[in-house]
Amino acid sequence: MLRLEKRPNPSKLWLYGTPVMAVILTMIVGGMLFATMGKDPFEVIRTIFWDPLFGEFAFYLRGQLLVKAGPLILIAIGLALGFRAGIWNIGAEGQYIMGAICGAAVGLAVYPTESRWIYPAMVIAGAFGGWAWAMIPAILKTRFHTNEILVSLMLVYVAQTILAKASTGFLKNPEGMGFPGSRNFSSYPAAANPELIAGSGIHWGVVTALAVAGVAWVLLSRHIIGFQIRLSGQAPRAARFHGVNPSKLVVLCMGLSGALAGLAGLFEVTGPAGQITIDFNVGYGFTAIIVAFLGRLNPIGIVFAGVLMALTYVGGEMASTNLGLPSATIQVFQGMLLFFLLGVDVLTNYRIRTFMGGK
Amino acid sequence: MSERPILLSVEGITKAYPGVVANSDVSFAIREGEVHALLGENGAGKSTMVKMIYGLVKPDTGRMTWKGGDYAPAAPRVARATGVAMVFQHFSLFEALNVAENVALGMENPPPMKQLAARIKAVSEEYGLPLDPSRMVGDLSAGERQRVEIIRCLLQDPRLLIMDEPTSVLTPQEVEVLFRTLRQLSAEGTAILYISHKLEEIRSLCDAATILRRGKVVGTADPKASTARELAEMMVGATLTPPERPAPKDWGGPHAALEVKRLAVASPIAFGTSLKDVTFTVRKGEVLGIAGVAGNGQDELLLALSGEIRSGDGMVKATGVSVGAMGPAERRKIGFVMAPEDRLGHGAAPDMSLVENAFLTGGVRKGLTRNGFINWPAAREFAEAIIKTYDVRTPGSHVAARALSGGNLQKFVVGRELMQNPDVIVINQPTWGVDAAAAAAIRQAILDRAAEGAAVVVISQDLEELLEIADTFAVLNEGRLTAPRPVKGLTIDQIGLMMGGAHGMEVAHLAEA
Numbered sequence: 001m002l003r004l005e006k007r008p009n010p011s012k013l014w015l016y017g018t019p020v021m022a023v024i025l026t027m028i029v030g031g032m033l034f035a036t037m038g039k040d041p042f043e044v045i046r047t048i049f050w051d052p053l054f055g056e057f058a059f060y061l062r063g064q065l066l067v068k069a070g071p072l073i074l075i076a077i078g079l080a081l082g083f084r085a086g087i088w089n090i091g092a093e094g095q096y097i098m099g100a101i102c103g104a105a106v107g108l109a110v111y112p113t114e115s116r117w118i119y120p121a122m123v124i125a126g127a128f129g130g131w132a133w134a135m136i137p138a139i140l141k142t143r144f145h146t147n148e149i150l151v152s153l154m155l156v157y158v159a160q161t162i163l164a165k166a167s168t169g170f171l172k173n174p175e176g177m178g179f180p181g182s183r184n185f186s187s188y189p190a191a192a193n194p195e196l197i198a199g200s201g202i203h204w205g206v207v208t209a210l211a212v213a214g215v216a217w218v219l220l221s222r223h224i225i226g227f228q229i230r231l232s233g234q235a236p237r238a239a240r241f242h243g244v245n246p247s248k249l250v251v252l253c254m255g256l257s258g259a260l261a262g263l264a265g266l267f268e269v270t271g272p273a274g275q276i277t278i279d280f281n282v283g284y285g286f287t288a289i290i291v292a293f294l295g296r297l298n299p300i301g302i303v304f305a306g307v308l309m310a311l312t313y314v315g316g317e318m319a320s321t322n323l324g325l326p327s328a329t330i331q332v333f334q335g336m337l338l339f340f341l342l343g344v345d346v347l348t349n350y351r352i353r354t355f356m357g358g359k
Numbered sequence: 360m361s362e363r364p365i366l367l368s369v370e371g372i373t374k375a376y377p378g379v380v381a382n383s384d385v386s387f388a389i390r391e392g393e394v395h396a397l398l399g400e401n402g403a404g405k406s407t408m409v410k411m412i413y414g415l416v417k418p419d420t421g422r423m424t425w426k427g428g429d430y431a432p433a434a435p436r437v438a439r440a441t442g443v444a445m446v447f448q449h450f451s452l453f454e455a456l457n458v459a460e461n462v463a464l465g466m467e468n469p470p471p472m473k474q475l476a477a478r479i480k481a482v483s484e485e486y487g488l489p490l491d492p493s494r495m496v497g498d499l500s501a502g503e504r505q506r507v508e509i510i511r512c513l514l515q516d517p518r519l520l521i522m523d524e525p526t527s528v529l530t531p532q533e534v535e536v537l538f539r540t541l542r543q544l545s546a547e548g549t550a551i552l553y554i555s556h557k558l559e560e561i562r563s564l565c566d567a568a569t570i571l572r573r574g575k576v577v578g579t580a581d582p583k584a585s586t587a588r589e590l591a592e593m594m595v596g597a598t599l600t601p602p603e604r605p606a607p608k609d610w611g612g613p614h615a616a617l618e619v620k621r622l623a624v625a626s627p628i629a630f631g632t633s634l635k636d637v638t639f640t641v642r643k644g645e646v647l648g649i650a651g652v653a654g655n656g657q658d659e660l661l662l663a664l665s666g667e668i669r670s671g672d673g674m675v676k677a678t679g680v681s682v683g684a685m686g687p688a689e690r691r692k693i694g695f696v697m698a699p700e701d702r703l704g705h706g707a708a709p710d711m712s713l714v715e716n717a718f719l720t721g722g723v724r725k726g727l728t729r730n731g732f733i734n735w736p737a738a739r740e741f742a743e744a745i746i747k748t749y750d751v752r753t754p755g756s757h758v759a760a761r762a763l764s765g766g767n768l769q770k771f772v773v774g775r776e777l778m779q780n781p782d783v784i785v786i787n788q789p790t791w792g793v794d795a796a797a798a799a800a801i802r803q804a805i806l807d808r809a810a811e812g813a814a815v816v817v818i819s820q821d822l823e824e825l826l827e828i829a830d831t832f833a834v835l836n837e838g839r840l841t842a843p844r845p846v847k848g849l850t851i852d853q854i855g856l857m858m859g860g861a862h863g864m865e866v867a868h869l870a871e872a
Contacts, residue, residue: 009759010710224731227718235708240667241699242719243688 004350014348019294019305022341029340030333039323047323048315048333061314063201067272068310070206071096071264073303075288077209077216078257080297084220086233087253091137091152092261093285094159095130099262100269101166102129104276107191108171108182118190123266130262131255133159138254142247148254156285167278182276185269193271205267209306212260216299229253261285287313290338309334363390366550367412367430367443367519372421374407380574381407384421387569387576389519392548394541396561396582398594399571400652400820405554408571409521412552413445414438436467444512445521450504454497461496462511482513486540502533509540520544521552526560538564556594556652558587558855570594591855595822615640616814617695617783618676624663626838632656634663637840639833641783641814646805647843648829649818650858656838657818658700661787664816665697666690677783691723694782698773700791700818702765706772709761713753716760717742717775724779741778749774749804766797773801777808784808787818802828822854834858 027049031041052061075092082089089095103126110118137151166172171182185192196202220226232239232249240246264284273280291309295302316330368388374381382404389395397405410416412423414432423430425441432438435445452461459476463469470478476492483490488506496504505525512520522541526534541551541564555561561568561582568582570593578593622637634656641647651657662668664675666687674683677695687697699705707716718738722728727738742756749770753763760768773789789805790798806828809815818835819825825832826846833843834857841857 009762222732222735224722224728224733227715227733231708231711231715231719234710235704237701237705238708238719241665241687241705243666243686243691245686 003353004346005353007349007351010348011351014344015296018344018348019296019301019341021344022294022337023308025340025344026333026336030336033329033332034325037325037329039325044319044323044325047319048330049311051318052311052314059199061318063195063199064314065307065310066201066206067203068313069303069306070203070209071268071284072288072291072309073209073306074205074212074264074267075257075261075285076291076295076302076306077212077299078260079288080292080295080299080302081216081220081229082253082257083292084233084297085229085249085253086236087250088149089134089137089152089254089257090149090289091134091154091156091285092257092288093281093283094152094156095133095258095261096265096268096285097156097159097163097281098133098265099126099128099130099259100265100273100280101163101171101276102126102132102262103266104182104185104269105166105171107185107188107270111183111188111191114190116190119193119270122191122270123263126262126266127259128262130265131259133262134254134258135251138251141254142250148250152254160281163276163281164278167276167280171276173275180278184275185271186274191270193267195271203267203271205264205271208263208267210303213299213303220299225252261288287334290334290341293338293341309337312337363392364426365389366391366393366426368424369408369412370422370424372408372411372418372423374404374411374416374418382411382418382571383574385571385574385576386421387579389550389552390567391518391550392545393567394545394551394553394565396565396568397552397554397571398556398558398561398568398590400556400594400822403571403594404574405571406523409445409523409552409554412438412519413443413521439515439517442516442518443521444515444517444519446505446508446512446523446525448523448525450508452496452504452507455495457493457495458490458499458507459492461507462492462514465511466514478514479510482510486510486513486543487536488540500533502536505533505537509537513544517549519550519552521554523554524556525553526555526557534560556858558590558594561590562587588852588855591852591858595855595858615676616643616645616678617641617785617816619664620674620676622660622663622670622674624659624668624670626656626659627662627668628658631659632838634659635838637835637838639840639843641816641831643782643812643814644809645831646809646815646817646829647831647833648825648846649816649833649835649840650820650822650825650854651818651835652820652858655835657787657820657835659838660818660835661697661699661785664695664785665699687720688723691720691779694724694780695785696720696724696776696779696781696783697785698776698787698789700787702768702772703761707760707768710759713746713751713756713758713760713763713771714739714742716771717745717756719775721775721779724781745771745774745778748778750800770797770801773804777804781808781813783814783816785816785818789817789819790821790824791819798824822858 027045031045034041034044052058052065075096079089079092103122106125107118107122133155136155137148140146140151141148167182168180173181173183193203193205220230228239228244228249231242232244269276269280287309291302291305295305312330312334316333319325320327365388370386372385373383385408397408399405407416411418414435414437430441432441459472459479462479463472463475469475479492488510490503490506490510496507525537545551553565565582568580569576570578570580572594580590580593582590618640620638622634624634626633632655637660639647663670666685670683672683673681676682677690678693680693682690682695703709708719718727718733721741725741727734739756745751746753746756751771752767773786776784789801802824805815805817817825817829829846831843832846832849834841
């Protein structure tokens with residue numbers, strides 16, 4: 001018989017061991033999945049986890065890793081601050097879209113003016129767009145006690161509708177010969193977010209993500225706001241006793257995560273994506289939830305988790321083109337990762353005891 | 360009365376939980392048709408006892424007989440089949456369903472809904488408990504919800520009906536209706552086991568009373584022939600002689616250290632008790648003890664004093680400053696600190712280390728932050744000073760709060776507040792669940808701080824504790840506070856009456872004093 005027994009202190013070993021364990025379990029079960037599909041599991045796993053880093057095309061794919069990891073890290077750090085406080089913003093995808101639309105709109109409004117103030121203004125507009133979109137669930141929660149999980153999630157679909165309207169309507173490229181989509185920022189230097197070092201994949205979004213990770217780490221470990229965030233998540237009543245105003249904290253955390261998601265959207269639309277299109281978002285806002293948990297809601301861990309998740313994106317794409325795997329498999333793979341992580345997580349606070357005989 | 364046969368007899372029942380003996384060698388007998396009171400303070404073991412009768416808890420030793428035969432219910436289902444029904448203090452009803460549906464949910468083989476509704480109607484009319492079976496439970500008052508529970512029991516045609524603190528949620532008018540029903544049931548031969556600590560209710564309703572104190576039967580009484588004073592004495596223990604305490608030093612100063620005037624706040628807690636018109640003052644160096652049975656507004660009073668519930672302007676003044684609109688951190692800043700009852704989860708964060716928990720309330724007064732950045736080394740020093748000064752047994756300050764025993768964590772939580780050199784201290788249940796040695800240390804620490812000039816409010820259910828450390832004494836009853844009186848010269852029956860909720864008599868006594 002197996003029994004779970006609560007540990008007196010959370011296990012440090014398992015706190016860091018669970019993400020590794022989850023990755024290993026995902027590889028094993030994912031490999032079994034690939035085997036049932038008639039693929040060689042070892043080849044698939046190698047294609048996903050090894051080739052992008054050290055394979056034939058690694059010189060190009062490594063850059064792609066950072067391109068994908070940047071927005072994931074940026075969004076996940078914002079989400080992690082909220083999750084630490086027990087505030088569940090599930091709608092980062094919508095905030096990401098709204099940030100991209102707001103930022104892009106500012107740039108497109110002044111086209112074709114060239115000024116070095118344009119891009120900073122777009123960055124601010126992008127953060128504002130995400131922040132404002134996150135304020136809707138935040139204020140509904142503090143005023144009317146609605147559930148922020150549902151409201152933020154549903155607003156994703158509203159944002160997607162607005163995105164469709166933007167790319168076919170108010171932000172449509174007037175010189176686009178009727179095709180949906182905005183002007184391409186790559187041909188508008190004042191509003192573009194180019195690669196900073198050619199071939200590296202590093203753009204302003206990646207730089208911002210790393211900087212934000214550092215700031216968030218200091219905030220959580222050294223600053224009283226970080227303490228209040230952690231306290232509210234672990235012991236809400238103790239947090240009120242300490243003097244935390246729960247409503248203010250909801251507004252703060254939702255706002256931060258929304259602004260960071262909006263920033264990620266702005267960097268993406270002006271950089272790798274290049275333009276507003278109906279489907280320019282590729283689910284970073286949702287995948288970032290996995291990244292946040294995989295990184296143990298710890299900013300430094302999230303940087304690693306973001307790179308790992310980018311690996312599954314890039315490697316997964318390789319696997320689907322080279323080995324003919326359906327692209328949905330890679331989503332299954334990512335889902336497995338979160339599933340195993342949450343499952344194994346119980347070992348941080350509990351230990352498994354085996355024993356014989358009756359109850 | 361004695362000619363009635365014995366229905367249920369409890370013989371030598373003992374039930375121990377880890378660390379506490381809930382019942383020790385308890386024996387009593389209930390006769391058919393008798394209204395039998397189980398009287399005792401909170402924690403006296405009343406609830407555990409009735410849970411054993413209802414089959415929710417198994418006794419360690421001892422036996423029960425039902426009409427002379429062995430009775431050992433393994434589950435409430437068995438108890439119900441035997442003829443025992445119970446109305447719990449907190450109801451288990453679904454608000455989104457109507458009365459008849461709720462009743463059907465509790466039945467093993469519910470009849471068709473129409474038939475059931477008709478039966479509910481018939482029973483409710485028969486016993487004078489007006490209730491419409493088609494109404495949504497969510498729309499019912501607390502008293503009406505209780506009727507649903509009672510009717511649910513009556514449909515089983517019980518021989519013994521257990522009522523756990525039934526009047527705690529009722530208005531006086533609803534209490535009258537309930538008592539009429541219970542008297543009618545008793546006249547029809549149904550025995551009632553009535554659990555309460557309200558002396559006047561028991562005197563007016565019950566035929567016999569068994570009094571429990573600290574898990575043991577300390578006496579039986581005929582409540583109709585006993586005075587409230589006699590019952591109170593048995594309940595709280597006649598050994599209570601208030602110790603002599605030197606009068607507090609006069610610290611002078613223009614303001615009382617803590618002044619609470621007509622404090623009224625709504626309870627944020629489900630089943631909570633709102634505070635109504637609470638007024639008291641505490642001077643420097645004075646200890647005010649607030650007694651009362653749990654659930655009479657103690658938690659709400661602490662929340663209102665700590666700043667977790669805000670109150671109106673001027674309702675709470677500490678060191679001369681009106682703090683009603685301030686949050687906990689701002690109150691601490693002016694020297695007003697507090698320790699809540701629930702140390703794990705409220706007073707301390709279970710999964711955080713003692714260093715982080717020291718910072719939890721100590722950050723403000725100990726200057727542990729600069730520009731919002733926390734000085735963790737200083738916080739660690741503070742935590743280690745608490746551990747050393749108050750003899751907290753722990754492997755170190757890095758340990759999570761939940762790893763400490765209750766007594767040690769309580770020493771840490773109380774010590775944390777006392778070490779901030781506060782001017783006003785409010786402590787709820789300072790020694791609840793704490794072993795005797797730790798309790799003595801905590802009480803001494805509180806008295807020491809008072810001797811240094813702090814105003815102290817101790818909220819407790821432990822009367823002996825309050826009489827030992829308090830200078831003035833008041834009772835919180837249904838959200839109202841009696842006027843504080845000096846502990847010196849307070850007699851046991853005065854305390855009993857203040858505690859038992861005999862409001863009218865209490866006023867008379869106060870007029871005398």
